[in-house]
Amino acid sequence: xxxxxxxxxxxxxxxxxxxxxxxxxxxxxxxxxxxxxxxxxxxxxxxxxxxxxxxxxxxxxxxxxxxxxxxxxxxxxxxxxxxxxxxxxxxxxxxxxxxxxxxxxxxxxxxxxxxxxxxxxxxxxxxxxxxxxxxxxxxxxxxxxxxxxxxxxxxxxxxxxxxxxxxxxxxxxxxxxxxxxxxxxxxxxxxxxxxxxxxxxxxxxxxxxxxxxxxxxxxxxxxxxxxxxxxxxxxxxxxxxxxxxxxxxxxxxxxxxxxxxxxxxxxxxxxxxxxxxxxxxxxxxxxxxxxxxxxxxxxxxxxxxxxxxxxxxxxxxxxxxxxxxxxxxxxxxxxxxxxxxxxxxxxxxxxxxxxxxxxxxxxxxxxxxxxxxxxxxxxxxxxxxxxxxxxxxxxxxxxxxxxxxxxxxxxxxxxxxxxxxxxxxxxxxxxxxx
Numbered sequence: 001x002x003x004x005x006x007x008x009x010x011x012x013x014x015x016x017x018x019x020x021x022x023x024x025x026x027x028x029x030x031x032x033x034x035x036x037x038x039x040x041x042x043x044x045x046x047x048x049x050x051x052x053x054x055x056x057x058x059x060x061x062x063x064x065x066x067x068x069x070x071x072x073x074x075x076x077x078x079x080x081x082x083x084x085x086x087x088x089x090x091x092x093x094x095x096x097x098x099x100x101x102x103x104x105x106x107x108x109x110x111x112x113x114x115x116x117x118x119x120x121x122x123x124x125x126x127x128x129x130x131x132x133x134x135x136x137x138x139x140x141x142x143x144x145x146x147x148x149x150x151x152x153x154x155x156x157x158x159x160x161x162x163x164x165x166x167x168x169x170x171x172x173x174x175x176x177x178x179x180x181x182x183x184x185x186x187x188x189x190x191x192x193x194x195x196x197x198x199x200x201x202x203x204x205x206x207x208x209x210x211x212x213x214x215x216x217x218x219x220x221x222x223x224x225x226x227x228x229x230x231x232x233x234x235x236x237x238x239x240x241x242x243x244x245x246x247x248x249x250x251x252x253x254x255x256x257x258x259x260x261x262x263x264x265x266x267x268x269x270x271x272x273x274x275x276x277x278x279x280x281x282x283x284x285x286x287x288x289x290x291x292x293x294x295x296x297x298x299x300x301x302x303x304x305x306x307x308x309x310x311x312x313x314x315x316x317x318x319x320x321x322x323x324x325x326x327x328x329x330x331x332x333x334x335x336x337x338x339x340x341x342x343x344x345x346x347x348x349x350x351x352x353x354x355x356x357x358x359x360x361x362x363x364x365x366x367x368x369x370x371x372x373x374x375x376x377x378x379x380x381x382x383x384x385x386x387x388x389x390x391x392x393x394x395x396x397x398x399x400x401x402x403x404x405x406x407x408x409x410x411x412x413x414x415x416x417x418x419x420x421x422x423x424x425x426x427x428x429x430x431x432x433x434x
Contacts, residue, residue, distance in 0.1 A: 012225035023218035024141025032305035033133035042128035046109040047119035054104040067091040071144045097299040100290040110277030118270035128260025135434035146418045148210040149228035152329045158200040161407045184398040238420045241361045247354045254432030264341035275332040278325035281317035357427040364420040371413045
């Protein structure tokens with residue numbers, strides 16, 4: 001039964017493989033990875049902010065109220081000298097207003113450009129991780145779609161088995177009433193029919209579970225009744241598997257994971273340069289404009305007074321940091337070695353995955369051909385068993401055995417054909433074709 005017809009009968013929502021692919025590329029895990037990429041982009045902008053002039057403006061107003069203060073005060077002596085004596089100083093009330101602007105421009109910093117380059121490489125790595133997550137999400141959506149499709153087709157096969165069992169009950173009953181077979185054949189046929197109905201009923205539970213798994217993954221309500229529409233690919237004979245050398249080459253060139261790890265390694269190179277910048281001085285220029293006075297109007301409204309401008313260059317050089325810079329450089333070198341090992345190991349693992357999934361695809365294609373041949377034999381076997389039963393030369397057990405073999409052969413054809421497409425999707429994922 002096709003997915004569209006099943007959806008119409010059940011009042012459910014049909015969904016195609018392409019729709020699942022598209023929705024899986026925008027599901028929750030992918031969106032979370034996208035946010036990490038956006039955060040990395042903001043990190044690049046933050047790193048680049050140091051190359052621009054830094055302009056700040058400040059303003060404040062204070063009022064100081066002081067009471068009588070007992071303190072040292074100079075007292076003039078008759079001979080003209082002054083002596084510090086303790087005495088009372090009158091209290092006072094004083095206002096102070098400030099308005100200022102500061103402009104700073106970094107001129108020389110050993111870690112300046114390397115920090116910007118490091119942030120850019122980290123952003124590229126986050127972009128690669130996002131692509132990798134998108135391919136993982138898409139493959140998982142494909143896998144869940146095919147799981148639902150197999151569950152639906154399995155129910156179709158089990159229902160067809162129920163029909164065949166019901167027909168066998170009618171045959172056994174007719175032969176018994178004609179006096180050509182024992183009552184036990186009718187009873188056995190009835191039991192077989194009941195078992196087949198139970199299997200069909202229980203299969204609806206598997207469909208419900210598969211529906212929920214798929215709906216949740218594509219960010220739909222978990223209670224939505226989805227029906228997988230039969231993909232065009234499974235209606236045709238399987239396409240041949242690619243060559244191993246070509247598949248490995250494609251994976252090296254297009255797998256997002258390898259690209260992301262390579263960018264992480266590149267960022268670690270810049271990290272070493274950033275750490276080594278601690279050995280060098282930092283030079284920046286600064287200019288200040290300040291207005292200060294005891295009256296609000298004078299400071300904030302009269303531009304002819306209270307003006308002070310200062311500017312200069314500042315050089316700082318931490319000649320000895322207690323070996324902190326050396327430790328930072330060593331740590332950065334270790335991080336770079338870690339990144340290089342990760343790239344190397346990931347490359348080996350990707351190559352292994354390509355070979356593994358390619359061999360799986362080849363095996364599934366071969367198994368599908370055998371399953372088709374086996375299905376034809378099982379159909380012929382059932383026809384023969386039914387003819388023998390009608391002629392009184394066979395038994396219900398013989399027919400039942402042929403029915404079970406046909407059911408298993410039909411399920412094997414469906415499972416193997418879908419396994420081919422699932423294996424192909426997994427291979428394409430590790431090759432970076434998603």
